[in-house]
Amino acid sequence: MENYNTDLIAFISKRSGVNEDEINYNSLIEDDLGVSGDDAEELIIEFSKHFKVNIDKFKFNKYFDPEPSAFDFLNQNNRKKDPLTVEHLAKGIARGKLDDDIIKG
Template identity: 40%
Template sequence: MEALNVELINFLKEETLEPSLIVTEDLSIEDDLGISGDDAYEFMTAFSKRFGVNLVGFDYSDYFNSEPSWLGRSSEKKALTVGMLNRAIEERKF
């Protein structure tokens, strides 16, 4: 994998309103950034538009809880990471 896309790093800082956020490829969108439910849909829509990534076939329920959970991600959910978003930008699809 190539280095993280600088525009992706900026996007994450803007979306989380955390200008000092330290972004690594293994950072989890739901677990580390707390994005889930309707916010996850809005986040992925904004990501798709900004980077021209096709989300056809992307199943939100594979990666996100429908509502924030104090217990963390369900064991049935996959972790969506910054590295995965970076790869999707390179490939223009998920």
């Protein structure tokens, strides 16, 4: 995984706006780096293209909150999402796919 470290961190920094020095393998894509909703979907799609990672079985709504809406105040059950870290993305690069098996494995 370390072979991808520099390119992956630079990729995430460019798309999240977070300084490379503040990103590490334990960084949570949504909670630490602030990437959510449509931005998260775009990041994962671009990640897939850039690193040639198959995301056909990746479940966005399992790892990211949807775009906020005017009615969010009505639904305050705060859905628990699974964590997605930079390390998970690195594992996806190494295996050529990103799905639950890679993330949980």
